[in-house]
Amino acid sequence: MARIDFLRTAMKDITQTGSVWESSRFLIKKLLDPVDWSTATNIVELGTGNGVITKAILERMRPDARMTAYEINTDFLELTRTRIAADKRCTLSDESAELLTANYGDGSVDTIISSLPFAMMDERLQETILQQIHLVLKPGGQYLQYQYAPTKYRMITRRFKRVRLDYTLLNIPPAFVYSCMK
Numbered sequence: 032m033a034r035i036d037f038l039r040t041a042m043k044d045i046t047q048t049g050s051v052w053e054s055s056r057f058l059i060k061k062l063l064d065p066v067d068w069s070t071a072t073n074i075v076e077l078g079t080g081n082g083v084i085t086k087a088i089l090e091r092m093r094p095d096a097r098m099t100a101y102e103i104n105t106d107f108l109e110l111t112r113t114r115i116a117a118d119k120r121c122t123l124s125d126e127s128a129e130l131l132t133a134n135y136g137d138g139s140v141d142t143i144i145s146s147l148p149f150a151m152m153d154e155r156l157q158e159t160i161l162q163q164i165h166l167v168l169k170p171g172g173q174y175l176q177y178q179y180a181p182t183k184y185r186m187i188t189r190r191f192k193r194v195r196l197d198y199t200l201l202n203i204p205p206a207f208v209y210s211c212m213k
């Protein structure tokens with residue numbers, strides 16, 4: 032059911048959503064496996080869609096960890112709210128990812144997990160969001176991002192100390208996964 036809800040909502044504004052299908056469990060595993068869940072207590076998710084990754088993050092998060100999950104599409108935000116069933120560790124926000132520095136101090140976040148569709152965004156917005164992701168992360172903090180093509184490789188990786196690029200065919204469409212450390 033959630034998959035059909037995703038398709039229906041995504042089709043209303045495909046340029047904002049950037050995909051027509053929720054992420055597969057294979058992609059989610061590749062995206063979340065590199066995270067050090069034993070130390071991450073301040074977590075941010077960008078672009079929840081129907082909450083499929085939000086739920087998977089909550090399943091891995093420490094009981095005392097906190098997450099803010101951003102989603103600008105209000106239909107998706109409601110689907111996420113339903114999916115996570117009022118888990119007190121997660122705050123949902125309808126603000127855009129470009130407001131990260133308005134909500135977090137420099138070097139205050141352990142982990143940022145993003146599904147943002149950079150390829151569909153205006154270039155200045157992409158740069159602004161990436162700059163803010165880097166600013167709010169702690170030294171040693173982790174940034175995980177998936178994309179459907181490696182076209183943003185330079186833009187995503189040039190700010191980070193360590194970067195690993197992985198790939199999965201087991202998603203619609205196949206996806207590249209960036210695992211970056213500040």
Ligand SMILES: C[S@@+](CC[C@H](N)C(=O)[O-])C[C@H]1O[C@@H](n2cnc3c(N)ncnc32)[C@H](O)[C@@H]1O
Nearest residue numbers: 048050053054078079080102103104127128146
């Ligand atoms: C490719 S979908 C990913 C959905 C879900 N996380 C998944 O993997 O199945 C990207 C999501 O990012 C959201 N989004 C796009 N621009 C955004 C922004 N500036 N701030 C927050 N969310 C945004 C879209 O509305 C969409 O739900």
